[in-house]
Structures are given as C-alpha cells and as structure tokens.
Amino acid sequence: MSSSISGFVAWPVIGFVAAVLAGRVSLLRDTTVDQLVNRLFLWGLLSLLLYRCTMTPGMASLAHQLALGCTVMSSMCLQGIVRIWAFDADPVAVWRRHRVCCLIAAGCVAVILLAGTSARHEGRLVELKGDVEGLVVWGAFCLPLLVNTSLLSRMCLRELRSGGIGPAGKLVSGAIGWAAMLFGVNLALSMVQAITGWQGGGMHLIRVEATVTLCLALDATVVAIPLVRMLLSAAGLDRAARACRRLHPLWRDLTAAVPEIVLRPDVGDRADAPTRLVRMTVEIQDALLHLRRFAPEPVPAAGSGCPITEYAHQVACATRARQAGWAPAGSSTAQLPVPAADFDTELRQLLDLARVWPAVRATTG
Numbered sequence: 001m002s003s004s005i006s007g008f009v010a011w012p013v014i015g016f017v018a019a020v021l022a023g024r025v026s027l028l029r030d031t032t033v034d035q036l037v038n039r040l041f042l043w044g045l046l047s048l049l050l051y052r053c054t055m056t057p058g059m060a061s062l063a064h065q066l067a068l069g070c071t072v073m074s075s076m077c078l079q080g081i082v083r084i085w086a087f088d089a090d091p092v093a094v095w096r097r098h099r100v101c102c103l104i105a106a107g108c109v110a111v112i113l114l115a116g117t118s119a120r121h122e123g124r125l126v127e128l129k130g131d132v133e134g135l136v137v138w139g140a141f142c143l144p145l146l147v148n149t150s151l152l153s154r155m156c157l158r159e160l161r162s163g164g165i166g167p168a169g170k171l172v173s174g175a176i177g178w179a180a181m182l183f184g185v186n187l188a189l190s191m192v193q194a195i196t197g198w199q200g201g202g203m204h205l206i207r208v209e210a211t212v213t214l215c216l217a218l219d220a221t222v223v224a225i226p227l228v229r230m231l232l233s234a235a236g237l238d239r240a241a242r243a244c245r246r247l248h249p250l251w252r253d254l255t256a257a258v259p260e261i262v263l264r265p266d267v268g269d270r271a272d273a274p275t276r277l278v279r280m281t282v283e284i285q286d287a288l289l290h291l292r293r294f295a296p297e298p299v300p301a302a303g304s305g306c307p308i309t310e311y312a313h314q315v316a317c318a319t320r321a322r323q324a325g326w327a328p329a330g331s332s333t334a335q336l337p338v339p340a341a342d343f344d345t346e347l348r349q350l351l352d353l354a355r356v357w358p359a360v361r362a363t364t365g
Contacts, residue, residue: 013217020220023227032091036077043074044216061120068141069109075148076101086155111140128204142187152180179215186211240273250354251280254287257319261286293328294318308352316364
C-alpha cells in the first residue's frame with residue numbers, strides 16, 4: 001500500500017514543517033513551552049517522513065507502525081503545553097510529568113510494535129478490524145491521542161470563552177482548537193468503526209495520515225507567527241526598527257545640539273529595536289524642550305501653511321542657535337501642533353516631524 005497523500009502535497013508540507021522546526025530550534029528554545037512545542041514538531045516531522053516510507057516495498061508495515069508511534073510521542077507534548085498555558089503550572093513539575101508521559105508513550109509504541117509483529121512478517125499494514133491485532137494496535141494509538149487532543153480542545157475553548165484575548169489570540173486558539181477537534185473526531189470515528197464494524201466514513205488508514213498531515217501543517221503555520229516576527233526584528237524590518245531608521249536623522253541633529261540629554265544605553269539595548277525606539281523618543285522630546293528657549297517666534301512669511309513644517313523651521317533655527325553658542329531668545333511658544341496624549345500619538349507626531357526635517361534643516365539659515 002502506498003501513502004494516501006500525494007507527494008505533491010506531502011513533500012511541501014514536510015519541507016514547511018522542517019523549516020519552522022529549524023527556525024524554532026535556533027531562535028525559540030528558552031522556555032519550557034518552546035521546548036515542548038519543538039519536541040512536538042520533531043516527532044510530528046518524523047511521522048510524516050515515515051509515512052513517505054510506506055511507499056517503499058518491504059518497509060511498509062514497519063514504517064507505518066513507527067509513524068503511529070511517533071504521532072503518539074508527539075501528542076504527549078500537548079499535556080505539558082496545556083498545563084503551562086491554561087493552568088500556569090510549575091515548569092519543573094511539568095518536565096517531571098512529561099517524562100512520565102514519555103514513558104507511557106514508549107509503552108504504547110512497544111504495544112503497537114509487538115501486536116503488529118505478524119503484520120510486519122507478512123508485509124502488510126494493520127487494518128482497523130475487530131480482531132485482537134487491530135484492536136490492540138489502534139487502541140494503543142487512539143486512546144492517548146484522544147486524551148491529549150481533548151485536553152487541547154478544552155483549553156482552546158476556554159480561551160475563546162474567556163474574552164481576555166484579542167482577535168489575533170482568538171484566531172490562533174480557534175485554529176489550534178479546530179485542528180485538535182478534527183483529530184479527535186477522526187479517532188472517535190475510527191473507534192466506532194472498530195467496535196461496530198461499520199464501514200462508512202472512509203478508510204481509517206487514509207484518514208489518519210491525512211489528519212496528521214493537515215494538523216501539523218496548520219499548527220506549524222500558527223507557531224510560525226512569533227518566529228516570523230523574530231526574523232523580521234533580527235533583519236531590522238519590524239515596525240520599531242523602521243521607526244528608528246526614520247527618526248534617526250532628527251535624533252542625530254537634535255542630540256548633537258543638546259548632547260547632555262543622551263541616555264546611556266544598557267548592555268544589549270542597541271540590538272533591541274523597541275527599547276531603542278523608546279529611548280530615541282524620550283531623547284528627542286527632551287531635546288525639543290531644551291531647544292524651546294532658543295527657538296524664535298514663528299514668522300508668517302517664512303511659514304509654509306503646514307503647522308509641522310513651521311514647527312520644524314523653529315526647531316532648526318533653535319538647533320543652529322544652540323550650536324553657535326547664542327544666548328536663549330527668551331520664552332518661546334514653539335511646540336508640537338497637537339499635544340500627545342499617549343506614546344502612539346507622540347510617535348506619529350515625531351515621525352511627521354522627522355519626515356519634513358531634512359528639507360527644513362537644509363533650507364534654514
């Protein structure tokens with residue numbers, strides 16, 4: 001029997017899961033949840049590769065049984081993830097419990113291999129039938145997965161009902177919960193087939209591999225979101241890094257005029273774009289306050305009709321006066337057109353100022 005999933009579908013999924021796993025192992029491995037998620041996808045990737053081996057004559061039975069075992073091992077990581085996410089359990093206790101779960105999963109794998117011995121000798125797959133072989137193999141496979149997927153489904157439903165998460169969190173919880181429920185429904189349907197002998201609902205072997213492939217692809221897409229954010233941040237393409245680049249000419253000129261307001265960054269802050277953005281915003285605001293005494297009153301003839309441009313002209317004049325060592329001009333009314341009520345509003349105003357700053361700075365005598 002060949003694999004039930006076409007290679008045109010399976011190999012791209014395998015490549016995608018492998019890429020997500022490689023990225024997570026490299027960048028996301030510090031917390032207990034990250035380590036459990038990485039183990040889940042490692043076992044899942046092995047199961048997908050073993051399903052591909054069922055297309056090789058002489059390996060079909062062993063590869064298929066090992067694929068079932070890898071899926072069971074993968075599902076055991078769900079218990080620790082759920083305990084931390086939903087119940088805020090102690091990571092040390094979670095690891096102890098996870099080791100016990102791994103021993104149980106290893107026992108299930110041993111049962112699958114022992115009960116499937118005759119199938120391996122005959123070079124066939126274990127069908128879901130009412131005989132001892134089928135009931136033992138698929139019982140050892142289905143029961144652990146039913147327990148673990150039900151725990152994950154309950155956690156996702158609890159998150160959706162809590163109302164404490166935003167649209168993005170609801171989308172992630174809904175996607176994971178849907179995948180878990182799909183797997184659980186498939187397993188429950190298989191158990192009904194085994195007990196009653198009902199032949200509807202399609203072949204169990206085809207459904208199992210298709211469900212494993214679909215759920216791993218969906219879950220890999222969900223967990224790739226924080227990975228993509230980290231990669232964008234490392235490449236300087238995230239929102240904070242882009243804002244820092246846009247503010248830098250303004251920050252450079254203002255801090256050159258008022259160097260005493262520059263904060264000393266802590267070790268490692270230079271590589272942290274959000275921290276750099278906060279520091280740059282604070283230092284620009286402090287520089288604007290210091291330069292306010294040197295700013296002339298706005299001259300209508302020199303104005304452009306744009307409040308932010310007129311303010312930039314005042315700041316540019318104040319910057320040159322401060323660098324030239326002139327005495328303060330007095331009490332000036334120079335300030336941003338609209339007082340900022342929060343950080344986002346303040347950042348938008350400073351970005352508007354930074355946008356017109358190079359041209360104004362170049363034309364200010």
